[in-house]
Amino acid sequence: MAGTGAGYDLSVTTFSPDGRVFQVEYAGKAVENSGTTLAICCKDGVVFAAEKFLLSKMLVPGTAKRIFPVHRRAGMSIAGMVADARQIVSRARSEATQYFNAYCEEMPSELLAERLGLFMHAYTLYWSVRPFGCTALLGCVDQETKKPSLFCIEPNGMVYKYQATAEGKGKQAAKTEIEKVLANNPELTCEQALMLVAKIIHKVHDEKDKDFELEISWICPASNYEHAQVPAEQRKAAEAEAKRILEAEQEDD
Amino acid sequence: MAPGQYSTDPKQHTLSPIVTGATVIGMKYKDGVILAADTLASYGSEARYKDVCRLKKVGEYTLLGGGGELSDFQYLSDQLDEMADEDWLNEDGCFMGPKEYSSYIGRVMYNRRSKFNPLYNQFVVVGKKKDEPAHLMYVDHQGTAFEENFVATGFGMHLGIPLLRNSWRADMSLDEAKALATKCLEVCFYRDCRAYCKIHIGVCNGTSVDISAPIPLNHFWGHGAWTEKRLEDDDPTATW
Numbered sequence: 001m002a003g004t005g006a007g008y009d010l011s012v013t014t015f016s017p018d019g020r021v022f023q024v025e026y027a028g029k030a031v032e033n034s035g036t037t038l039a040i041c042c043k044d045g046v047v048f049a050a051e052k053f054l055l056s057k058m059l060v061p062g063t064a065k066r067i068f069p070v071h072r073r074a075g076m077s078i079a080g081m082v083a084d085a086r087q088i089v090s091r092a093r094s095e096a097t098q099y100f101n102a103y104c105e106e107m108p109s110e111l112l113a114e115r116l117g118l119f120m121h122a123y124t125l126y127w128s129v130r131p132f133g134c135t136a137l138l139g140c141v142d143q144e145t146k147k148p149s150l151f152c153i154e155p156n157g158m159v160y161k162y163q164a165t166a167e168g169k170g171k172q173a174a175k176t177e178i179e180k181v182l183a184n185n186p187e188l189t190c191e192q193a194l195m196l197v198a199k200i201i202h203k204v205h206d207e208k209d210k211d212f213e214l215e216i217s218w219i220c221p222a223s224n225y226e227h228a229q230v231p232a233e234q235r236k237a238a239e240a241e242a243k244r245i246l247e248a249e250q251e252d253d
Numbered sequence: 254m255a256p257g258q259y260s261t262d263p264k265q266h267t268l269s270p271i272v273t274g275a276t277v278i279g280m281k282y283k284d285g286v287i288l289a290a291d292t293l294a295s296y297g298s299e300a301r302y303k304d305v306c307r308l309k310k311v312g313e314y315t316l317l318g319g320g321g322e323l324s325d326f327q328y329l330s331d332q333l334d335e336m337a338d339e340d341w342l343n344e345d346g347c348f349m350g351p352k353e354y355s356s357y358i359g360r361v362m363y364n365r366r367s368k369f370n371p372l373y374n375q376f377v378v379v380g381k382k383k384d385e386p387a388h389l390m391y392v393d394h395q396g397t398a399f400e401e402n403f404v405a406t407g408f409g410m411h412l413g414i415p416l417l418r419n420s421w422r423a424d425m426s427l428d429e430a431k432a433l434a435t436k437c438l439e440v441c442f443y444r445d446c447r448a449y450c451k452i453h454i455g456v457c458n459g460t461s462v463d464i465s466a467p468i469p470l471n472h473f474w475g476h477g478a479w480t481e482k483r484l485e486d487d488d489p490t491a492t493w
Contacts, residue, residue: 097338
């Protein structure tokens, strides 16, 4: 991995002869090596989930979160360097607050996503800064129409709008699972998605990795269309059910 | 200065209010605290905006009632909404309550007055955060701030406080408290030229903060002294 840049990878302001900016690609590696995170636009809202590695048994559960609220109806889950991500979350919150102060209306999700894309892209243009080593999954629910939307903003500043997506170590496997889930349940609600999302995270978790804590949050009728962490009992019930089903599937194999 | 040129040193300090609200009444009752205010914003002596809600829910547990300059009340309300949103972003399961907000508002008001740029208001900040005792605070444009069991601003201070002193008890029921506040605002409507006969009542009971729909006040004008004729019909000097 090291050295393939052959001198064109020393600075983010250098293109390689084949048109790549290696520093930005290397930023993407930080995302690829992180715990899996996924988000799904369900019929009635958005569900986020993250595989949060526990670096120590002494860590207090429920801390060092990877999913952050941006405003009442928007949340962001992070793959990659969470410390870098805090800047992006902070920026997203400022953008949303300033928009509301100016227009007295919640910031439209695509506008917020675009601003974040521009923000992250700016850090790939100058020699004096480095790109963000994280990808943000921004999920929003429109205040009036209650329509959910999901955007993926990458370290290079690209913004993609998704029905559902995953990032991090197990993203390929997770994306396949999500596609299967949505194909079987096109009218999936957030309540129904809880168990399925827990199942996907547990399934793509690599046993060789450390232990993890499952972090789930949602924006849906159950949370009064506000971003909220899924209540502990519901999360534990979903995880228990997911583990049970996975064990049953493994026994079948 | 040349005609058409803007002043380079514009007047920044509002020392006389333009659109104003009148009395706000606040009192604690057995299970919490209520706030009442009429729905009028006066433009000097003109009763200009008759459907204004001068009560504002702040955060999860607090109510702010504003008398005085309406634009300053709206400005502070927006600032407090922003603070409440930042409080919510912490996702730590606890929210600021009336003690925190009234302390903050008190500091803001005092600091503004110290810069000779006051928010020209008399506020009553009330609330009850879950099982904590009910909280009621008066804060005004000079930075005066104190806690009490019942307060009134503006004309209510002169007309309503005597009624409150006679009738208020710590164990009043919600209906009794509402009736007492209504009576104070009725008296204010009769005797304060800047008061109105439609009110809002807000209730904080520890679990929720509710502001009522507008309530019309009863008012009676059929007194004998005003309706009986005293002078003959054909008296050319008769004015009554």
